[in-house]
Amino acid sequence: MNNHHIISATDLNKDFDSLQVVKGVNLDVNKGEFVAIVGKSGSGKTTLLSLLSGLERPSSGRVILDGRDITDSSENELALFRRDTVGFVFQSFHLIPTLSAWENVALPLFPVKISAEKRRERALELLRQMEMEHRAEHRPSTLSGGEKQRVAIARALINNPKIVFADEPTGNLDSATTDAILEILKCLHADNGLSLVMVTHDLDLAESSDRIIRMQDGEVLS
Amino acid sequence: MDLHYMVKELWYRKRRTLTATIGLAVGMAILITMNALSSAYTEAARMPLKEIGADITVQRAGDVPEDLTGPVFACSAVTIRKNEIERISTLPGVQGFAQALLVWVFDADRFAIVLGIDPSNPVGPGVLRTQLTDGRFLEKGKKQALVEASFAKNFNLKTGDTVTVAGRTYPVAGIVDASRATKIAVAHIYLPMEEVQKMAAASKQVQAVSPFDKDDANILFIKAAPGQIDALAHSIKDIMGDKASVATPASFLKRLGSLFALSDNFSLVTSLIAVVVTLLIVLKTMAANLTERTGEIGILKAVGWSNGNVVSQLVGESILQCFIGGILGLLFAILAASALGFMQVSIPIPWEMSPTPHFLPGGGDPAFKTLRLPVHVSWKLAGVAILLSSLIGAVIGGFLSRRIARIKPSEVLRYE
Ligand SMILES: Nc1ncnc2c1ncn2[C@@H]1O[C@H](COP(=O)(O)OP(=O)(O)OP(=O)(O)O)[C@@H](O)[C@H]1O
Numbered sequence A: 001m002n003n004h005h006i007i008s009a010t011d012l013n014k015d016f017d018s019l020q021v022v023k024g025v026n027l028d029v030n031k032g033e034f035v036a037i038v039g040k041s042g043s044g045k046t047t048l049l050s051l052l053s054g055l056e057r058p059s060s061g062r063v064i065l066d067g068r069d070i071t072d073s074s075e076n077e078l079a080l081f082r083r084d085t086v087g088f089v090f091q092s093f094h095l096i097p098t099l100s101a102w103e104n105v106a107l108p109l110f111p112v113k114i115s116a117e118k119r120r121e122r123a124l125e126l127l128r129q130m131e132m133e134h135r136a137e138h139r140p141s142t143l144s145g146g147e148k149q150r151v152a153i154a155r156a157l158i159n160n161p162k163i164v165f166a167d168e169p170t171g172n173l174d175s176a177t178t179d180a181i182l183e184i185l186k187c188l189h190a191d192n193g194l195s196l197v198m199v200t201h202d203l204d205l206a207e208s209s210d211r212i213i214r215m216q217d218g219e220v221l222s
Numbered sequence B: 001m002d003l004h005y006m007v008k009e010l011w012y013r014k015r016r017t018l019t020a021t022i023g024l025a026v027g028m029a030i031l032i033t034m035n036a037l038s039s040a041y042t043e044a045a046r047m048p049l050k051e052i053g054a055d056i057t058v059q060r061a062g063d064v065p066e067d068l069t070g071p072v073f074a075c076s077a078v079t080i081r082k083n084e085i086e087r088i089s090t091l092p093g094v095q096g097f098a099q100a101l102l103v104w105v106f107d108a109d110r111f112a113i114v115l116g117i118d119p120s121n122p123v124g125p126g127v128l129r130t131q132l133t134d135g136r137f138l139e140k141g142k143k144q145a146l147v148e149a150s151f152a153k154n155f156n157l158k159t160g161d162t163v164t165v166a167g168r169t170y171p172v173a174g175i176v177d178a179s180r181a182t183k184i185a186v187a188h189i190y191l192p193m194e195e196v197q198k199m200a201a202a203s204k205q206v207q208a209v210s211p212f213d214k215d216d217a218n219i220l221f222i223k224a225a226p227g228q229i230d231a232l233a234h235s236i237k238d239i240m241g242d243k244a245s246v247a248t249p250a251s252f253l254k255r256l257g258s259l260f261a262l263s264d265n266f267s268l269v270t271s272l273i274a275v276v277v278t279l280l281i282v283l284k285t286m287a288a289n290l291t292e293r294t295g296e297i298g299i300l301k302a303v304g305w306s307n308g309n310v311v312s313q314l315v316g317e318s319i320l321q322c323f324i325g326g327i328l329g330l331l332f333a334i335l336a337a338s339a340l341g342f343m344q345v346s347i348p349i350p351w352e353m354s355p356t357p358h359f360l361p362g363g364g365d366p367a368f369k370t371l372r373l374p375v376h377v378s379w380k381l382a383g384v385a386i387l388l389s390s391l392i393g394a395v396i397g398g399f400l401s402r403r404i405a406r407i408k409p410s411e412v413l414r415y416e
């Protein structure tokens, strides 16, 4: 472990009952690095992402995220840690259907004690960055896929995370929109020095990363 | 916990919210209406006695007079002894006390119902003061008479005239019209208590049936401390023996024969059923809600909400929803209560309390006190219902949130 690493995982294993989904993974990600995880469907990419991001605890092995060993943290400690350090972007956007765009962006801050005004300002500012300010009051069902993903990215950024995890962020988008979203992610990485771990099975997408990690049957090949 | 988010969840999931809210509202409306009806019957049963300023009346049954001449006692109201009166008036819980003496006077030329009263006592026939239509009310120590309006008309009596009864003559101080009052403790002629006591003590017919001293009486009126009525009635029966007839709101309620009177627990049982059914409806909709929202809860957890954050959000939603349901139920109940308030009840007055002898027109007919059922939703009942609704929300929300804790944040990655 050295303090250039935002993530340092050693000998990670994850079993679901008798099924070994992640096997003996050792992986470091540098601060400010953009890493793409690729592999066939069912190879364990999503599971690895959830272990690295503190969404799930490994069956064995260690994960050190932003200098903190999260392997033995309780569920609530992990939640707090995710809120302070991590942002997520999902394939199916996962916006709350009853909330407007800006409220979805502000969602991680609901439990945080800041004024409603500040929360809204911050959410609107991020929507502006995503060129989505004009849709701030609209609910997700009225947005296109690309627009939803912009809102979701804004949500991932509202807590000023050190690292963003994205699981097939363009999986539900057409190619033009995919390019636009990828552009946004690359900019975040380049301009703000944000660390980025992105799962994809699109090799073209993976090409724009700093490093490609290939998975097969739960193991990291390179 | 975010109120805005709660409101939006409830607003945009209208069907689910409506099912739970209406279900709860109906249950609460039933509960409130049942309790309001129950108190309305109880209150109605208090009316006949309340009109004469009392909670309890006491009489004693005796024999029918053999000879209908001069002053006699009705067989439903014979002597209550002075020592009994003293014991009863000093029972714990007695807050007001009055005595009266009812006699039927058969004079040669006419029959009169005569009631001896204590004019200054606010309990008992003293309340006639408000029915005065002419002249003045009786005053303590003055030998005067009040005459009932219809009797005065029949015999052409006016204020300032004199009236003769059982050989004694009294100036008419005023006219009262008690025709709209309950037929309890009403008479043709009202005299000071002492006058009627002397009259009864001197009557052979009275003494033959029921020995009488001039300090005795034959009707007692008692105002009881709150909650003491039934206990007092019991003690009075003990003192008076088995010929006593003691009238209380409870005895009137029994005569009403309503479902609410038949069983003290009727409204309690219906309320309980309403609450249980409501609980089940709300539980079912909320459980369906949570199942449907597994993914959403996964999102909340993934973006850093703790278990506690999620639980308080959902419990808050549940309380808010049930609170709204409670308010709605209260509105339904107020509507139902005002509709039920048009219902009339006729409270039967027991024959022995009617002073009119059966041989007179109207005497012996069943008497009723008819009134509108006083149904209203009390503040206390409303408050209890709203609190209970919110409590149902809290309990169900709390119960279901144990399932929430089991939803893993990584669910979010598997949920489309
Ligand atoms: N919670 C779970 N319980 C049981 N099995 C699981 C669970 N999560 C994942 N798996 C299994 O683990 C294996 C790897 O799943 P994972 O979702 O990590 O693959 P993936 O590489 O992300 O696939 P895809 O590209 O299709 O998203 C699969 O066989 C899956 O069925």
Ligand SMILES: [Mg+2]
Residues within 6 Å of the ligand: A045, A046, A047, A167
């Ligand atoms: Mg996957």
